Amino acid sequence: MISTLRPALVLLALFTALTGLAYPLAVTGLAQLALPEAANGSPVVVGGRVVGSSLIGQSFTSKRYFHGRPSATTGADPADPAKSIEDPYNAASSTGSNLGPSSAALAEAVKARVAALGGGPVPADLVTASASGLDPDISPAAAALQVSRVASARGLPEDEVRALVNGSTMGRRFGLLGEPRVNVLALNLALDALNR
Incomplete structure (x- = not known):
C-alpha cells in the first residue's frame, strides 16, 4: 500500500x-x-496620494462631476450581514445583475434612470450596468449628455467642458478594438484641475 x-x-x-x-x-x-x-492595479495618483484605479469605476453622484455607468455590485448590509444592499463599484463583489432583456425589474430600472436623466434618447451605457459592474469608462455620447449639467454646476462655459470631454476621449485600442471611450475618473480629475 x-x-x-x-x-x-x-x-x-x-x-x-x-x-x-x-x-x-x-x-x-x-x-x-x-x-x-x-500589475499593481493601474493606480491613479494625485498629489502623491492614490485616488483610484483607471481600471475600476467609482461612484460619482454630485452634479459637479460626470457620472459613470450604473453599477450592479452589492455588499453586506451593515445592519444585517446576512442580507446584501447596493454597493456601487464594490470590487470585492464584481458581478452583473443577471437581469435579461425580458426582465420587468430591468425595464423599470432603465425607465427610472432615463427619467432621472430628463427623458428622451439616452445612451445605453448611462442606464444599464456593465457585465462586471465596475466599468470605469463611458461612451463619448454619455459624456456629452452630461456636459450641460456639469458646466452649470461648476459655473463653467459649456464649450470649455465639452472641449475637456473631447480631449479626454480615447479612440479604439490599436485603432480597431472596442469603441471610443472616456475614463470617468480621469475626466473628473481633469475637471477638478480646470476648476481650481
Missing part, C-alpha cells in the same frame, strides 16, 4: 509546488517587469 501511496503523494507535492508556487511567482515577476503599473 505504501508503494502505491508514495508516488501519488510525491506527485501531489511536486504539482502543488509547480502550479501553486513556481508558476504564480514567475507570472507575477514577469508582470512586474513588463507592465508594473497594470
Whole structure:
C-alpha cells in the first residue's frame, strides 16, 4: 500500500509546488517587469496620494462631476450581514445583475434612470450596468449628455467642458478594438484641475 501511496503523494507535492508556487511567482515577476503599473492595479495618483484605479469605476453622484455607468455590485448590509444592499463599484463583489432583456425589474430600472436623466434618447451605457459592474469608462455620447449639467454646476462655459470631454476621449485600442471611450475618473480629475 505504501508503494502505491508514495508516488501519488510525491506527485501531489511536486504539482502543488509547480502550479501553486513556481508558476504564480514567475507570472507575477514577469508582470512586474513588463507592465508594473497594470500589475499593481493601474493606480491613479494625485498629489502623491492614490485616488483610484483607471481600471475600476467609482461612484460619482454630485452634479459637479460626470457620472459613470450604473453599477450592479452589492455588499453586506451593515445592519444585517446576512442580507446584501447596493454597493456601487464594490470590487470585492464584481458581478452583473443577471437581469435579461425580458426582465420587468430591468425595464423599470432603465425607465427610472432615463427619467432621472430628463427623458428622451439616452445612451445605453448611462442606464444599464456593465457585465462586471465596475466599468470605469463611458461612451463619448454619455459624456456629452452630461456636459450641460456639469458646466452649470461648476459655473463653467459649456464649450470649455465639452472641449475637456473631447480631449479626454480615447479612440479604439490599436485603432480597431472596442469603441471610443472616456475614463470617468480621469475626466473628473481633469475637471477638478480646470476648476481650481
